[in-house]
Amino acid sequence: MSSIKGLGGRLYTGETSVNIVGNAKRWYIVSALFTLLSIGALAVQGLHLGIEFKGGSAYTFPTTTATVEQARAAVESTGIGGELIIQKIGTDKIRVQTGSLTTAQSDSVEAAITSNFGVVAADIDTQLIGPSWGKEITKKALYGLLAFIIVILLFLAMTFEPKMAIAALVAVLHDVFITVGIYALIGFDVTPATVIGFLTILGYSLYDTVVIFDKVRENTRSITSTSKQTFTQATNLAVNQTIVRSINTTVIALLPVAAILFIGGGLLGAGTLKDISLALFIGMLVGSYSSVFIAPAVLAQLREKEPAMIALAKRVQARGTAAVTATTTASSVQGGSAVVNDRRGPRNQPKRKGRK
């Protein structure tokens, strides 16, 4: 553990530097692959929508003796027709899911359950969803998403700068896209609770990105007046300085979510808790990745196109090759980089190695 803590210190001073932002292309390729995979999965398989979106009824009743086949026979005997999904939940419950039913049909299904399996009506947990309801909540979720994106864009543009807002947004869309893709790929059910999870990911991923950008802003505040680092290098330093926090935060945020997933999935079988936590678990992992690897890289790319930054890059180039080597070398971890020398040691001594 202490070695990791020591690492935190070295990452902070730049003594140890992982070149994340400089290798943007590598991460873009990884993300592009995932995005393509997501598009493919969405196109081929589509999302597995819960009854909340397509309309239908679900009945869950306690029974220790009845089998799935008995339940199917009992429900089919009411002659409601349509698609029937019958599952055993845990050891003592059966869930019957049907298409959209009228009130009379729904009553006959309940009657079939009560008479065949000795359950009182009050013990049946039912959920009836009208056929047009799904459209309504889908519409609302989309409106919510749009409003969220616009407000956040404005907020970040005002608090930080417009280009940071754009970079953060790219990262967020990336997260939602890939998470939805994973859902399509694996075929998890999408319920309103899942949508809650997706929407929360937006907030969480942004939160993570904001923390890193705050450090980027601090590091680059007076960057043009020093000519020591290019914007990309300063951004990379910020990512390195906050990476310990990013890892800690991700672990700490994932622990409770994992707890809900375990309890929701393990004890309750299905439902709100499992759906929210599964979406969060996947989304947070993707979100942490994009906050560290995608958002700063996009930001650096946007900013490096500015005339002032191009000029800065030239000046840094002219100052010597030392600082540049530190970020263009592909090796992931290297001790004693010249950046430290620039900060601490006498200037114009690029060849000098770290002073341990």
Place this chain on the structure above:
Amino acid sequence: MSTPNKVVKSSARPGRALAILTLILISLGATAFITDATSVRLGLDLRGGTSVTLQPRASTAGNEVTSEAIDQAVEIIRQRVNSLGVAESEVTAQGSGTNRQIVISVPGENGRRVVDLVGQTAELRFRQVLASGLGVPASVDSSTAATPVAGVSEAVNQSFANLDCTTAASLQGTGTDDPAAAITACSKDGGTKYILAPAEVLGRQISEASAGIDTQAGSAWSVSLTFNNEGTSAFGALTARVTSLPEPTNQVAIVLDGIVQSSPRITEAIPSGTAQITGSFTQIEAQDLANVLKYGALPLAFDRGEVQQVSPTLGSEQLTAGLLAGAIGLFLVTIYSFFYYRGLGIVVTGSLAVAAVMIYLLALVLGETIGFTLTLAGIAGIIVAIGITADSFVVYFERIRDEIREGRSLRSAVESGWVKARHTILVADAVSIIAAVLLYFFAVGSVRGFAFALGLTTLVDLFVVYIFTKPLMTIMARLKFFNSGHRFSGLSDKSSGVTRTTSSVEA
């Protein structure tokens, strides 16, 4: 905003902040005690019950859903649900403007009846009064049974005699009163019962209604209404026929959802299509009646969006699971913080504990004041927020370490690190709060519960960081254990990765 490189003024007054915190906690506790809030209000998914979400739509083509119509529909449904006599039933409209859903929640096992009761369209109709009497059964007040009304069936006469308008059930509108038949009905206040003729004018034949002060008759409130073409002739014929009849048959009852809203006496034939209802109205009564008439013009039908019925068994299972998940989550976060931050884990645990107490008290108070109910999705929101709350500490601690790496003493690092961390925490929490607020306003049902809980806990987090975590750090920085960089303090040079001449560190 902040200027991190300046020397930080030592304006930390940890004692005062902690005193304020104590005061706030005590006052929250006292509020909970005074309002008699002893337990958090649980949502139906945690204690069992039925919730029905209705999507209003115009009942006929060409009409549109208006905001007033939804308000009126909520009133009508509330009346129907209240007639069930189940305590703590709730009818609310969620969303904004005309794009609102009506959500009905009935706790316990009485829910089955609700589903059938609430979905029907409530219609407004004008019916001639055939007979009226005190709103009590004939056995109590014999005058109403004495004279059976001619022209209506024996069954109606019998039902009129037995009708007891003082019971909740008699005020249960169903929307099923047959417009072509004579019916019995109660007045809105339950004081009067009626036999009413078949409907002659329908609510949708009204084109306009408004409440106003009748200037000619002094300053009394009155209600004006205007009929469309069909309505004008129907209402003209009705008024011309009844105006010269004896009491009470010269009255026309305005019936909404099977309940008599008003039964004005017709003083003259009204062929013009504009009528005025006068009487001893208060402003509110007049406006209520005008709203009823307006709603009658545009009755709403309802699509049954979602019906969810949770048995008390499942409810308590879900509650247990939610609480267990929360406890495990908290426990894991605590373990991790002690593992990684050593002594500082005390700060994390303490802050989370303070946040937990504050959220519990707020849930108590808000449950009593604004009807906040804790749902399963809300519990999930709170658990997720544990992560966000803990992150504020992580940001702060990492900043303190950064400052130590810059060569500051712990006491000074705690202050200067705070100035920098503060900004990050503020911006990051603001994003989280924006997300919660937007979710709350755009979503329906369980999503709202989640958003509310998330927003509330994020606010509490901000508060706790400012008024508890930071002061606690200031105090702890004065302690030798932390100040000297004890190896279990989480702030040792080794933890921060600092090489100092005074301390021996293996690189």
